[in-house]
Amino acid sequence: MERKGSSMFATKIGAILAAAGSAVGLGNIWRFPTETGTNGGAAFILIYVLFMILFGVPIMVTEFAVGRYGNKDVTHSFLTMSDGKKWWKYMGLMPVVAGFLVLSYYAVVAGWTLYYAVVAALDGFSGKEPHEYSEFFSSFASDEVKPIVWLVVVVMFTAAIVALGVRRGIERGARIMMPLLFVFIVVLVVCSMTLPGASQGVDFLLRPDFSKVNGATVLSAMGQAFFSLSVGICCLCTYACYFRKDVNLIHDGLSVAIIDTLVALMAGFIIFPAVYSIPGLSPDAGPSLVFVTLPNVFQHAFGDVVWLSYIFSVLFYLLLVMAALTSSISMLEMIVAFFHEEYRASRPLVAVLSSVACICLGALCSLSFGSLSDVTLFGMTIFDFCDFLVAKLLMPAGSLLICVFAGWVVKRDNMYAELTNGGVVNRYVFPVYYAIIRYVAPIGILLIFFNGLGLV
Ligand code: PHE
Numbered sequence: 001m002e003r004k005g006s007s008m009f010a011t012k013i014g015a016i017l018a019a020a021g022s023a024v025g026l027g028n029i030w031r032f033p034t035e036t037g038t039n040g041g042a043a044f045i046l047i048y049v050l051f052m053i054l055f056g057v058p059i060m061v062t063e064f065a066v067g068r069y070g071n072k073d074v075t076h077s078f079l080t081m082s083d084g085k086k087w088w089k090y091m092g093l094m095p096v097v098a099g100f101l102v103l104s105y106y107a108v109v110a111g112w113t114l115y116y117a118v119v120a121a122l123d124g125f126s127g128k129e130p131h132e133y134s135e136f137f138s139s140f141a142s143d144e145v146k147p148i149v150w151l152v153v154v155v156m157f158t159a160a161i162v163a164l165g166v167r168r169g170i171e172r173g174a175r176i177m178m179p180l181l182f183v184f185i186v187v188l189v190v191c192s193m194t195l196p197g198a199s200q201g202v203d204f205l206l207r208p209d210f211s212k213v214n215g216a217t218v219l220s221a222m223g224q225a226f227f228s229l230s231v232g233i234c235c236l237c238t239y240a241c242y243f244r245k246d247v248n249l250i251h252d253g254l255s256v257a258i259i260d261t262l263v264a265l266m267a268g269f270i271i272f273p274a275v276y277s278i279p280g281l282s283p284d285a286g287p288s289l290v291f292v293t294l295p296n297v298f299q300h301a302f303g304d305v306v307w308l309s310y311i312f313s314v315l316f317y318l319l320l321v322m323a324a325l326t327s328s329i330s331m332l333e334m335i336v337a338f339f340h341e342e343y344r345a346s347r348p349l350v351a352v353l354s355s356v357a358c359i360c361l362g363a364l365c366s367l368s369f370g371s372l373s374d375v376t377l378f379g380m381t382i383f384d385f386c387d388f389l390v391a392k393l394l395m396p397a398g399s400l401l402i403c404v405f406a407g408w409v410v411k412r413d414n415m416y417a418e419l420t421n422g423g424v425v426n427r428y429v430f431p432v433y434y435a436i437i438r439y440v441a442p443i444g445i446l447l448i449f450f451n452g453l454g455l456v
Contacts, residue, residue, distance in 0.1 A: 006165060006166065006167045006168065007165065007166050007167070007242065008166060008167065008242045008243070008244060009166065009167065009170075009171050009239075009242045009243060009244070010167055010171060011171075012244070012246075012247055012252075013175075014167075014171040014174065014175060015171075015239075015242070015243050015244070015247055015252065016252055016255050016256065016259075017171075017174040017175055017178045018170055018171055018174040018239055018242075018326075018330075019236055019239055019240075019252065019256045020174075020178060020255070020256045020259045020260065021173075021174040021177065021178055021326030021327065021329070021330065022230045022235050022236060022239065022326065022327055022329075022330030023228065023229050023230050023236075023256050023257075023259070023260040023327075024178075024181070024259065024260055024263045024323050024326065024327070025106075025228075025230075025323045025324055025326065025327030025328075026106065026109055026110065026113070026320065026323060026324050026327065027224070027227045027228040027230075027264075027327070028228055028260065028263045028264040028267050028323065029263070029264075029267040029290070029319065029320055029323055030109060030113075030287070030289075030290050030320065031224065031227060031228075031391075032224060032228065032264040032267060032268065033267055033268055033271045033272070033283075033289055033290070034287050034289055034290075035220055035221075035224050036205070036268060036283075037272075037283040037284045037285065037289060038284045039212060039217050039220055039221070040209050040211075040212030040213070040217070041204045041205060041207070041208070041209060041212075041283070042204070042205060042206050042207050042208035042209070043208035043209050043210045043212055043213050043217075044212075044213075044217060044220070044221055045205065045208075045265075045268075046208055047213070047217070047218055047221040048221040048224055048225050049261060050221075051221055051222045051225035051226075052225045052228075052229065052257055052260075052261055053257075054436065054440065054441070054444070055222070055225065055226075055399070055436075055440075055441045055444060055445065056225045056226065056228075056229045056231060056257060057229075057253050057254060057257045058433055058436045058437055058441060059226075059229075059231045059232065059399045059402060059403065059437075059441060060229055060230075060231050060236055060253045060256065060257065061249050061250050061253040061419065061433065062402050062403065062406045062415075062437055063231060063234060063236040063237040063240065063402060064236060064237070064240040064243070064249040064252065064253060065240070065249055065406065065415055065418040065419050066078070066081055066237050066240075066402065066405070066406060066410075067234075067236065067237035067238060067239065067240030067241045067243075068240045068241055068243050068245070068247075068249065068418060069081055069414060069418045070237075070241060071241045072241060072337075072341050073238060073241075073334070073337035073338040073340070073341040073342070074092045074095050074096065074234040074237050074238055074334060074337075074338065075089045075090075075092035075093060075096070075338060075341075075342065076089070076092075076341050076342075077092070077237060077241065078091060078092035078405065079092070081405075081409075081410050081414065082405070082409050082410065083411075085409075088405065088409065091401060091405075092234070094394070094397070094398060094401065095232070095233050095234035095237075095334065095398050096234075096334065096335060096338050098232075098233050098390060098394040098395070098398060099233055099234075099235065099331050099332075099334045099335050100335060100354075100357065100358060100361065101361070101386050101389060101390055101394070102233060102331055102386075102390045103155075103328055103331040103332060103335070103358045103362075104358045104359075104361035104362040104365055104386065105361075105362065105365040105383055105386040105387060105390070106324070106327070106328060106331065107151050107154050107155050107158070107328055107358060107359075107362050108147065108151050108362050108365045108366045108383065109324070110151075110154045110321070110324035110325065110328055111147055111148075111149075111150030111151035111152075111153065111154045111366075112140070112141065112147060112150065112291060113317055113320035113321050113324055114150050114153060114154055114321050115140065115146070115147070115150045116291065116295070116317040116320075117314065117317035117318050117320070117321050120295075120310075120313040120314045120316075120317050121314050123310060125295045125298065125299055125313060126299055126306070126309070126310070127299075128295075128296075128299065130296050130300075133292050133293075133295050133296045134288070134292045136295075137288060137291045137292045138369075141291075141366075141369040141370070142369050142370030142371075142373070143370060144367065144370055144371060147366045147369075148359075148362075148363050148366050148367075151359060151362045151363065151366055152359055154324070154325070154328065155328070155332075155355045155358055155359050155362070156355060157325065158325060158328045158329050158332050158355070159332060159351040159352055159354075159355040160351075161173045161325075161329050162329055162332045162333050162336050162347070162351045163347055163348035163351040163352070165347065166242045169329075170239075170242075170329055170330075170333060173325070173326065173329060174326055177322040177325065177326050178326065180322060181263075181319055181322050181323060181326075184315045184316075184318065184319040184322075185263060185266050185267070185270070185319060186266075187315060188270045188312065188315055188316060188319065189266050189269050189270055191308070191312055192269065192270045192271075192273045192274045193269065193273055195273055195274060195277035195301050195302075196277055197273070197276045197277040197278075197279075198273035198274075198276065198277060199273075200273075200276040201269075201271075201272030201273030201274070201275060201276040201277075201283075202269070202272070202273060204272050204276070204283055205265075205268050205269065205272055215448075215451040218448055218451070219392060219448055219449065219451070219453070220392075222396065222445070222448050222449075223391040223392045223395065223396065224391070226391070226395040226396060226399055227390075227391045227395060228260055228264060229256070229257060229260055230327070230330065231395065231398075231399055231402075232394065232395035232396060232397070232398030232399035232401075232402070233331070233334070233390075233394070233395060233398055234334060234398065234402070235330040235331055235333065235334045236330075237334075237402075238330075238333055238334040238337045239330060239333070241337075245421070246421065248421065248425050248426065249418065249419055250419060250425075250426045250429060250433070251425075251426075263323075270316070271289065271290070271294065274294065274297045274298070274301055275289070275293060275294075275297060277297065277301045278296070278297055278300055278301060281293055281296075281297065290320070294313075294316070295313060298312050298313040298316070299313075332351065332354060332355065332358075335350075335354045336350045336351050336354060339353075339354065364382050365382050365383040365386055366383075367382075368381040368382040368383040368384075369381075369383065396445050396448075396449050399441070399445060400441075400442055400445045400446065403437050403438075403441045403442045403445070404442060406437055407434070407437040407438035407439075407442070408438065412434065415434065416430055416434075419433065
């Protein structure tokens with residue numbers, strides 16, 4: 001049954017921007033530089049781009065096809081496309097659970113970015129000594145109330161947009177936030193590249209050092225590619241059921257991947273030249289790079305031109321906030337679509353209830369930087385465990401699941417019809433795509449996965 005107008009994306013560009021909004025997020029601007037910095041720079045980036053092309057895009061396109069064909073939330077799409085096999089509907093619950101986990105810990109970091117944007121706008125970063133930024137961050141992150149309040153603000157804002165619906169909420173939000181995000185990012189790259197010492201940062205990003213590459217690096221690069229493209233969690237599968245039938249899924253998948261990679265690289269071109277512009281700072285500061293190293297850099301990099309420091313930091317944290325929001329919207333939408341279809345509950349009601357659940361789990365993640373810091377799961381804090389579980393286990397597992405599903409369970413003709421729009425487009429690309437989904441991607445994911453965990 002064809003969807004009603006308001007529950008579909010109105011335009012093709014709206015569909016691309018919404019999917020790109022899901023893909024472009026903290027993964028590009030916070031996680032990518034962190035992983036690149038700690039895994040040796042350009043060599044990591046090369047492997048990451050390879051994964052994007054070889055696995056990421058085909059899997060994304062598969063999610064699109066399953067979602068648009070199924071025309072419902074992820075579990076019902078799995079059910080429809082498997083010709084009614086109940087077992088596959090239950091498999092579709094795995095992404096829903098993963099969606100809860102990812103939104104919970106993601107919203108914690110999104111809350112930090114919102115707080116930092118407000119502090120930057122109130123000029124709260126100026127005039128601090130370098131060591132004070134680290135104290136500022138740790139006393140904020142370990143606080144029992146403040147970060148949770150910002151977490152609640154982020155999740156509630158996300159819920160409000162999702163409750164507004166597909167066209168009025170998600171599409172409109174993406175159409176406003178994504179272009180703004182591109183403008184901010186270009187302005188920031190230009191500013192950063194003019195800093196003294198910028199060329200060292202560019203060098204770090206462009207000159208590969210393969211001696212740093214091992215099984216764990218490769219697993220990290222794959223995890224990062226999947227995380228960055230939002231694949232394996234079926235948010236894109238849910239979005240695709242709002243796509244019009246004439247959307248060319250392979251074309252859109254490629255466009256989203258190109259936008260996503262460009263944004264990640266540009267984030268690198270903002271951050272690393274800035275870090276190298278101050279002697280003594282290092283690019284491998286880990287997750288605190290964006291919250292400790294950068295506020296310090298922003299204050300000192302522009303010398304006496306104080307207003308430039310101010311603008312740079314406000315724009316940067318606003319950029320992070322918008323990127324985070326368009327992604328968290330897609331996470332919540334996937335969960336809301338499931339409960340809405342399964343229990344026929346109203347979207348606003350489900351949006352609020354799911355948000356409350358995410359806030360509870362998110363609060364635990366947040367407290368793992370303070371009073372719960374000694375609670376560990378497999379040697380990791382609750383926050384780190386959620387990140388590990390999502391990026392290194394559930395997303396690759398979800399991607400494997402969708403490859404096996406599309407390559408071996410769904411009829412080839414159905415995949416062909418969906419990806420070629422009934423034999424009109426992509427006819428010559430389809431066999432290559434199908435071979436990747438059936439053989440290359442599943443075998444590759446399994447090998448890298450076991451190797452990264454030290455099992456082969
Ligand atoms: N791709 C998003 C980012 O880069 C994160 C995300 C993961 C979004 C999973 C949706 C699902 O930040």
